[in-house]
């Protein structure tokens with residue numbers, strides 16, 4: 448009779464397969480909490496509404512990454528560090544000049560974020576100074592790289608960051624070559640806060656899986672950027688405007704929705720795995736859009752969006768499908784004069800804060816991700832020589 452070794456691992460219990468890992472906890476985290484029934488979102492225990500009203504993006508990034516709100520000295524030092532590292536090497540700018548100008552800015556961002564690892568590749572993950580340096584560099588340089596590609600693809604040279612401008616204002620300046628209106632800069636900063644973190648979404652999961660191999664933080668962010676790019680995730684914000692433009696007029700909203708639903712088409716900017724009510728970020732973004740329209744003029748696409756939300760509430764509301772963060776963000780960015788294919792890179796600028804918070808948390812209690820699978824393929828097949836196939 449075979450005697451089982453006392454050290455032999457017990458046969459793992461077979462877990463039911465949950466497509467998309469729905470409802471499966473894949474980590475423990477103290478960074479962000481979502482109440483999808485009530486429509487509540489908190490970062491480190493602070494409501495996102497309070498942060499939007501009181502904080503700045505960099506202060507929120509500090510909170511997410513280090514776990515506590517900074518003192519005024521800490522915040523000043525952090526802002527100063529980020530400001531000092533905004534420039535990117537001329538070698539990265541030259542590399543970006545060789546990218547095809549028709550390429551998507553998310554692909555350009557993924558490649559340039561990964562290239563930072565060539566310049567700062569030392570993986571001293573147990574050195575706190577290395578961690579701080581990587582956090583600062585990524586927060587500082589990602590916006591510069593997004594703005595640089597925008598100018599490069601228009602055949603222009605990127606412009607240098609301006610030290611007298613705060614984070615959001617400097618990005619808008621590097622993008623448009625104009626100092627932004629203070630209201631526009633403040634609203635943009637608020638958008639960054641709203642997009643900074645959202646628990647274990649696909650790109651953050653991707654970041655944590657990559658982080659768990661103990662690779663460098665630039666690879667972590669680059670893998671997350673690639674994941675965010677898809678239309679079911681961050682890429683939806685650019686599809687929302689295309690959808691509204693396709694609908695075209697108020698009287699077409701209902702027939703368009705009927706047809707889309709008959710064809711089992713997903714309505715972009717609607718639905719969320721976590722929320723069964725309207726995404727609290729969509730509520731705030733809608734208000735920001737209205738503030739912008741009051742100041743800088745109305746956008747008729749907003750009327751279409753509101754009508755679509757109203758009509759969709761009757762059809763999709765009973766299933767818990769309501770506008771998500773992407774539904775109104777595009778209208779805000781459009782009013783700020785930002786090209787549509789930069790909406791997702793802007794999402795990435797903001798979400799870099801969340802990815803870095805998760806990178807740091809993952810390192811604090813790391814175990815490599817290695818889930819199991821349920822094999823559904825063939826078994827016991829006899830080899831067939833090439834000539835016999």
Ligand code: ACO
Nearest residue numbers: 678679680681683712713714715716717718719720771773
């Ligand atoms: N329009 C119409 N029906 C929808 C939508 C939608 N936007 N979203 C979900 N549904 C329906 C599905 O058809 C399905 O119906 P069924 O049960 O009758 O077949 C049901 O709701 C569940 O949908 P799933 O796709 O299984 O939901 P899941 O949680 O996997 O997907 C997702 C969530 C990807 C966000 C989905 O709602 C979607 O594709 N939305 C459109 C794209 C989008 O806006 N993405 C941005 C999300 S926010 C972010 O990532 C930043």
